[in-house]
Amino acid sequence: MTLSISLTVNGVRQDLAIDDPRVTLLDLLRDRLTLTGTKKGCDRGQCGACTVLVDGRRVNSCLSLALSLDGAEVLTIEGLAKGDALDPVQQAFIAHDGFQCGFCTPGQIMSAVGLLNEGETGDDPERIREGMSGNLCRCGAYAGIAEAVSTARRLRDETARPLRDEDETRRIA
Amino acid sequence: MSGGDDLITRGMPGATAQPGAGHPRAAPAVGHPHPHDSAPAHVSGRALYTDDIPAPRNCLHLAFGLSERARAEVISMNLAPVRAMPGVVDVLTAADLPFANDVSPSGDHEPLLCTGEVYFHGQPLFIVVATSHHLARRAARAAVVEYRDRPAALTIDDALAIGSRLEEPIVVSRGDWQAGIAAGTHVIEGRLELGGQEHFYLEGQAALALPAEDGMHVHSSTQHPSEIQHKVAEALGLPFAAVTVETRRMGGGFGGKESQGNALACACAIAAGRTGRPCRMRYDRDDDMRITGKRHEARIDYRCGFDGEGRITGIRFDQYIRCGWSQDLSLAVADRSVLHADNAYYLPAVQITSERLVTNTASNTAFRGFGGPQGLVGIERVMDHIAATLGADPLAIRQANLYGGPGRLTTPYLMEVTDNIAPELVAALAERSDYHARRAAIEAENAAGPIIRRGIALTPVKFGISFTLTHLNQAGALVHVYTDGSIHLNHGGTEMGQGLNMKVAQVAAEVFGQPVSAVRITPTHTGKVPNTSATAASSGSDLNGMATRAACETIRERLAAFAAERWQVSASEVRFEEGTVRVGAGTVGFAELARAAYQARVQLSATGFYATPRLQWDRRAGRGRPFFYFAYGAAVTEVALDTLTGENRILRTDILHDVGRSLNPALDLGQIEGGYVQGAGWLMTEELVWDKAGRLTTHAPSTYKIPACSDRPRALTIELWKGDNPEDTIYRSKAVGEPPFMLGTSAFLALSHAVASCGDGSLYPALDAPATPERLLRAIDAQRGEPW
Numbered sequence: 028m029t030l031s032i033s034l035t036v037n038g039v040r041q042d043l044a045i046d047d048p049r050v051t052l053l054d055l056l057r058d059r060l061t062l063t064g065t066k067k068g069c070d071r072g073q074c075g076a077c078t079v080l081v082d083g084r085r086v087n088s089c090l091s092l093a094l095s096l097d098g099a100e101v102l103t104i105e106g107l108a109k110g111d112a113l114d115p116v117q118q119a120f121i122a123h124d125g126f127q128c129g130f131c132t133p134g135q136i137m138s139a140v141g142l143l144n145e146g147e148t149g150d151d152p153e154r155i156r157e158g159m160s161g162n163l164c165r166c167g168a169y170a171g172i173a174e175a176v177s178t179a180r181r182l183r184d185e186t187a188r189p190l191r192d193e194d195e196t197r198r199i200a
Numbered sequence: 201m202s203g204g205d206d207l208i209t210r211g212m213p214g215a216t217a218q219p220g221a222g223h224p225r226a227a228p229a230v231g232h233p234h235p236h237d238s239a240p241a242h243v244s245g246r247a248l249y250t251d252d253i254p255a256p257r258n259c260l261h262l263a264f265g266l267s268e269r270a271r272a273e274v275i276s277m278n279l280a281p282v283r284a285m286p287g288v289v290d291v292l293t294a295a296d297l298p299f300a301n302d303v304s305p306s307g308d309h310e311p312l313l314c315t316g317e318v319y320f321h322g323q324p325l326f327i328v329v330a331t332s333h334h335l336a337r338r339a340a341r342a343a344v345v346e347y348r349d350r351p352a353a354l355t356i357d358d359a360l361a362i363g364s365r366l367e368e369p370i371v372v373s374r375g376d377w378q379a380g381i382a383a384g385t386h387v388i389e390g391r392l393e394l395g396g397q398e399h400f401y402l403e404g405q406a407a408l409a410l411p412a413e414d415g416m417h418v419h420s421s422t423q424h425p426s427e428i429q430h431k432v433a434e435a436l437g438l439p440f441a442a443v444t445v446e447t448r449r450m451g452g453g454f455g456g457k458e459s460q461g462n463a464l465a466c467a468c469a470i471a472a473g474r475t476g477r478p479c480r481m482r483y484d485r486d487d488d489m490r491i492t493g494k495r496h497e498a499r500i501d502y503r504c505g506f507d508g509e510g511r512i513t514g515i516r517f518d519q520y521i522r523c524g525w526s527q528d529l530s531l532a533v534a535d536r537s538v539l540h541a542d543n544a545y546y547l548p549a550v551q552i553t554s555e556r557l558v559t560n561t562a563s564n565t566a567f568r569g570f571g572g573p574q575g576l577v578g579i580e581r582v583m584d585h586i587a588a589t590l591g592a593d594p595l596a597i598r599q600a601n602l603y604g605g606p607g608r609l610t611t612p613y614l615m616e617v618t619d620n621i622a623p624e625l626v627a628a629l630a631e632r633s634d635y636h637a638r639r640a641a642i643e644a645e646n647a648a649g650p651i652i653r654r655g656i657a658l659t660p661v662k663f664g665i666s667f668t669l670t671h672l673n674q675a676g677a678l679v680h681v682y683t684d685g686s687i688h689l690n691h692g693g694t695e696m697g698q699g700l701n702m703k704v705a706q707v708a709a710e711v712f713g714q715p716v717s718a719v720r721i722t723p724t725h726t727g728k729v730p731n732t733s734a735t736a737a738s739s740g741s742d743l744n745g746m747a748t749r750a751a752c753e754t755i756r757e758r759l760a761a762f763a764a765e766r767w768q769v770s771a772s773e774v775r776f777e778e779g780t781v782r783v784g785a786g787t788v789g790f791a792e793l794a795r796a797a798y799q800a801r802v803q804l805s806a807t808g809f810y811a812t813p814r815l816q817w818d819r820r821a822g823r824g825r826p827f828f829y830f831a832y833g834a835a836v837t838e839v840a841l842d843t844l845t846g847e848n849r850i851l852r853t854d855i856l857h858d859v860g861r862s863l864n865p866a867l868d869l870g871q872i873e874g875g876y877v878q879g880a881g882w883l884m885t886e887e888l889v890w891d892k893a894g895r896l897t898t899h900a901p902s903t904y905k906i907p908a909c910s911d912r913p914r915a916l917t918i919e920l921w922k923g924d925n926p927e928d929t930i931y932r933s934k935a936v937g938e939p940p941f942m943l944g945t946s947a948f949l950a951l952s953h954a955v956a957s958c959g960d961g962s963l964y965p966a967l968d969a970p971a972t973p974e975r976l977l978r979a980i981d982a983q984r985g986e987p988w
Contacts, residue, residue: 054334063252064245066451068402069485073901076402104245117243121235124866127874128697129242130402130451136243153914160910163901165400165452166697167877168870169912 032097036060037106045094052096053077053088056103064104064133068163075162078134078141079103085141104133107140115182116140119175127166138162139176143183152177229709229716230931233866237695237702237721238449249451250406250421251482259408260289262467262481263336264324265343266490270560270894271352272318274325278344282328285342287335290475292327298473299437303466305427305459308527310563312435312466318347319525320560321894322490324463329471329479337484352560354894356499356520359557366527366556372538372822373551374612380514380549384505388589392502392581393968394574396522397495397567397882398898400906401696403451405461405492406482409468415442416469422461423453423694424734429726435466436473443469448723453696454878455566458734459528460492489899493565494888496533497522500578510586510597514549517541517578521556521571524563530556533564533571535668535819539613539826540575544622544662545583545601546608560894566736568878569941572663576942577883577969580659584949588956588964593639594949595630595658602626602660615825617662619926625856626660626834632919633658633836633854642838646957653841654851655954659946660834663939664827665738666812668819672733673812673828675743679708679751681759681804685791687712687719692732693744694724698937699867700740706863707745707930711752713776714790729807738831738935741863743810745930751808758804762797763788829927831934833857835876835943837913841954843980846973848951850880850913855943857918860925860934872918872940879944881907883969884951951976959983 029046036056043059053070056062056079065088068076072090079088080102107114116139119125126132138159148154155176156169164172241247265282279291294301294313304310314325325345330336353359381387407428408419415438420428425445433443445465450457464481472479483491499520505513519537523530534556541552569576583601587594602622603609609617630636635658642654667673677691689708695701705719712718726732733743759781760774769784780787788796794804817826835855841848855876859868885905889897898904924932948971955965958980965979981988 057252058332061254062245063248066249066402067251068404069901071485071900071902074402104243108244113240113243120243121239124235124870126236126239126242126697127699127870128402128450128452129236129238129247130249130697132242133245156910156912160908163400163402163906163908165402165454165878165906166870167874167907169877169907169909170873170916171870172909173912 030094032094034096035100036062037103048092048094050093051089052079052091052093052101055093056088062103062105066130066133068131075138076131076134078137078162080137080141083144085138104137107136114140116175116179119179119182123171123175123178124168125171125175126168131162131164135159135162135164135172139179142176143180148180229706230863231861232864234702234706234716234864235866236699237705248448249403250408250419253408253419255480256410256478259478259480260329260331260471260475261333261336262471262479263328263340264487264491265326265328265340266487267314267318267321267323267325268345269318269347269349270321270354271350272347273350274314274316274318275346275348277325279326281342281344282339285335285339287331288328288339289331290329290471292470297435297470300434302434303431303462304527305462305529306527310526310528312463320562322562322896324491327467327471329475333482352894354559354561354890356497356522356557359522359559360520364558366523366530366558370535370538370554370820370822371551372612374614375549377514377516377549377551381503381505381516384513385508386589387503387505388585389503390581390585390966392500392578394498394500394577395886395970396497396564396888397886398489398888398904399454399456399494399567401450401452401454401456404483404485404488405457405464407461407464407468408478408480409465409472410478411472411476416472418443418445418465418469420445420447420461420465421450421457422447423450423457423696423736424459425694425724425726426732427459427734428461428465431462431466432469435470444725444727446723446725447694450694450696454568455570455736456492457696458566458736460565486899490896491562493524493528493563495567495882496530496564496571496574498537498574500574500581502578502582504582504586506586509600510590510592511600512545512547515547515582517552519552519554519575519578521554521574522559522564523556524559524561526563528563528565530564532668533566536571537575538822539664539668540572541579542612543576543579544603544660545579546603547612550612552612561890568875569938570737572938573879573942576661577945580945580949584952585964591961595635598660599623599626613822613824613826615827617830619829621832621858621921621923622660622662625832625858625921626658629834629836629854629856630658632856635836638838651843653843653954653957654838655841655950655952655957656836656838657946657949657953658834658836659949660832661939661942662830662832663942665742665831665935666815666826666828667733667737667739668817668826670815670817673739673743673815674733675747675810676729676732677744677747677751677808678728679748679755679806679808681755681794683795683798685718685789685794687714688722689719689748690722690725690728691744691748692724692729693740694735696735698740698871699864700735700744702867703741703863704744704748707748708752711749711756712790713778715779738937738939740937741933742929742935743812746810747808749808749930750810751806754806754808755804758802759793759797762800762802763793766796829925829934831858831936831939832921833939833943835946837946837950839947839950839954841951841976843958846976848976850947852915853913855918856921857940858921858923858934859936860923860929861932862920863931863933865920868920868936869918871936873916875938875940876943877907877912879941880947883944883948884971887970887972955979955983
């Protein structure tokens with residue numbers, strides 16, 4: 028039986044016919060939408076290479092069934108930059124050498140974006156490392172990764188500064 | 201070219217990192233921390249790996265059907281149910297292979313597909329060709345295979361019991377080792393078991409074969425495109441010249457893609473040849489871990505005599521190396537264990553015996569360090585054991601035994617160590633890391649009997665650089681200068697994340713005095729640079745950098761000769777620097793010069809070649825000069841160990857490492873840090889477990905624990921040793937891929953120190969690796985007189 032779903036992927040609405048209920052979001056992205064920036068590392072939710080944002084939250088796309096995501100907004104590594112302007116997290120990964128072979132990098136970056144959105148780390152490097160521990164890097168570029176996330180957090184805070192009063196108001200409300 | 205020997209540190213406590221710091225875009229080429237050549241592509245998901253190459257029209261997908269037995273005879277194989285599965289286009293067994301059924305990298309026979317006898321659990325039996333990856337994998341499981349089990353040899357003891365070995369043991373000795381041991385005032389004996397290690401390259405093995413009009417073009421995630429070319433050609437009955445292999449990049453290799461990609465590339469090429477359609481294959485992670493070889497498990501037995509100061513008087517090692525079912529690269533791997541049994545220490549009388557054992561497990565293969573780590577950890581264990589016996593600081597024992605001083609510079613294989621910096625380097629690190637005061641504080645704290653014990657250890661590394669198979673120490677490069685001044689660079693090395701392409705591009709930019717951005721790095725391609733060696737043995741930048749420099753200098757000399765004639769100056773007055781070309785008192789743009797030279801019919805393309813000099817090695821005799829030079833380093837690791845649970849973490853690590861004059865400090869720091877993390881993982885958490893049937897039960901990251909971001913040391917400082925390579929290497933740099941891996945030994949021995957604090961000093965902990973929480977708890981209880 029063929030079912031159809033509608034997803035917004037990187038801001039573009041996609042109406043997709045799914046002929047097998049077992050299709051994962053990862054396979055859908057890579058095989059159907061040729062968005063191969065999202066990687067398959069272990070296919071069992073353990074390595075984090077397939078991390079994308081679904082409705083703003085980071086998920087392992089290899090464990091997410093596409094059919095369960097009807098109406099969702101998906102952001103992948105390909106949709107992170109604004110045109111030629113890299114996201115602060117992307118910039119920070121380059122500046123801090125947060126990778127070697129690069130295969131885990133899209134997942135690391137999407138996970139970092141998700142982590143910063145969650146807003147739980149503060150400036151605590153320990154919490155940043157813990158928050159990034161679901162994304163394996165076999166090259167061992169963890170020092171650069173943790174530094175990149177920390178720097179990206181500061182960059183975001185700086186750009187967000189004018190909104191601070193408003194934020195506080197919202198929190199009080 | 202300044203800056204290479206500046207003190208570079210990363211992660212110094214209190215240091216604040218600035219985005220962009222350390223990445224001067226317009227910097228001179230060599231010696232500066234240029235970022236990885238693919239950095240913008242990596243962070244935006246545009247970097248294509250083999251399985252990301254868009255599927256060509258009509259592309260088919262392959263999967264192997266795998267053996268469910270470790271050692272058996274295949275009585276029957278019913279593949280009709282496989283053929284009946286949805287999407288299946290073709291199914292091939294060994295009988296269907298048109299030519300060679302061989303994927304061995306060593307000239308030994310290693311069948312691509314089983315020919316009736318199964319030698320390990322996970323051995324490929326047949327190939328399924330289907331319209332999708334998932335359909336191929338599902339279909340492969342439909343086979344009905346009948347086996348007649350045979351006795352399997354799974355462990356080192358199993359193999360020893362039946363005398364199952366690849367070749368007669370290698371014995372390297374120097375001096376009268378028996379008399380040497382007897383001359384010691386103390387004699388110790390011990391055994392160290394070292395586990396294997398899964399590569400866990402994040403990108404699994406992958407290949408894509410495209411049928412061409414007169415041959416085959418293969419994209420492969422491989423460290424060795426030339427070997428893929430040879431194996432594919434043999435599988436198709438074609439001359440090498442009819443097969444081209446291309447590798448843009450790998451998502452990690454670590455040695456695991458030196459030979460293990462052969463099977464996928466051959467299978468794809470054969471299926472593509474039969475169907476006339478493009479064929480691609482990638483291993484699912486579980487299949488990858490079951491099928492491919494890993495780091496060799498090893499057992500090191502030792503007997504060592506030493507004097508009252510802890511100086512070794514004589515030593516004997518028996519190394520037992522578990523090779524798995526086929527030869528692969530195991531002989532050379534085991535050789536390197538022998539050649540690193542001394543590490544940085546002078547052994548006045550020594551015998552090293554090496555057993556290369558065949559077992560019914562996946563065929564172990566190259567893995568960063570290539571056998572060196574097993575040999576090295578053996579002698580580091582001995583140093584620790586000597587110290588424990590004398591109640592001395594292990595560092596003092598190490599320093600007493602380091603190479604150095606008159607008559608104390610000869611290795612067991614009779615190569616003289618002429619570049620020894622180990623004593624100065626170790627002393628400098630001990631000082632910078634405040635080792636002695638910290639050790640005293642830890643001992644005092646542990647003496648109070650806390651539940652959380654700490655431990656600290658400093659271990660050095662001396663690693664031999666060159667392929668021990670001497671003829672592999674050669675490389676080629678191809679360089680074109682176009683008439684707009686852009687430079688097209690191709691070399692025989694492959695990029696797996698180590699930054700080789702950037703380093704080689706820096707060399708080209710340096711020769712032409714151009715910015716690195718003027719150099720276009722292109723995928724490794726057997727049609728551009730032929731007869732290459734694997735990118736392995738840490739040799740990538742040494743070999744390909746030199747070959748590239750030779751090619752660039754050829755073109756530069758032609759350009760200089762042309763300019764000298766055109767503008768009537770001497771060739772020595774033509775200088776390529778700072779992005780331009782100085783001709784006498786004037787200047788000409790590089791592009792302008794290239795255009796003018798073209799119009800004057802000067803050839804702007806050249807090849808370069810390099811062969812490492814002065815190597816000579818007799819592996820059976822164990823004599824000669826197998827290495828061009830040695831790379832050195834040392835690390836101090838401090839750990840905390842929970843004595844109730846065995847849980848532990850690295851608190852602080854300080855590293856001082858020798859890369860000669862660094863070609864690129866940013867990339868070198870990355871290699872050092874990553875090597876340390878991977879080495880510590882091998883010895884601390886990464887445990888491979890086989891069940892009694894020979895089935896690997898740890899075939900995914902859910903059960904096989906590689907270091908995560910949260911496992912990284914809380915404080916980590918890395919400094920580069922100041923000093924040029926005394927040998928004439930590319931801009932006096934040193935190889936950096938493998939040596940730092942063994943810095944992780946300090947973490948293992950720091951745990952041993954923490955464990956020892958639980959006892960009264962009478963029992964040496966003798967930890968085996970990996971030092972998992974279970975092993976640590978067992979060792980702690982043994983210290984407390986409660987063994988289990």
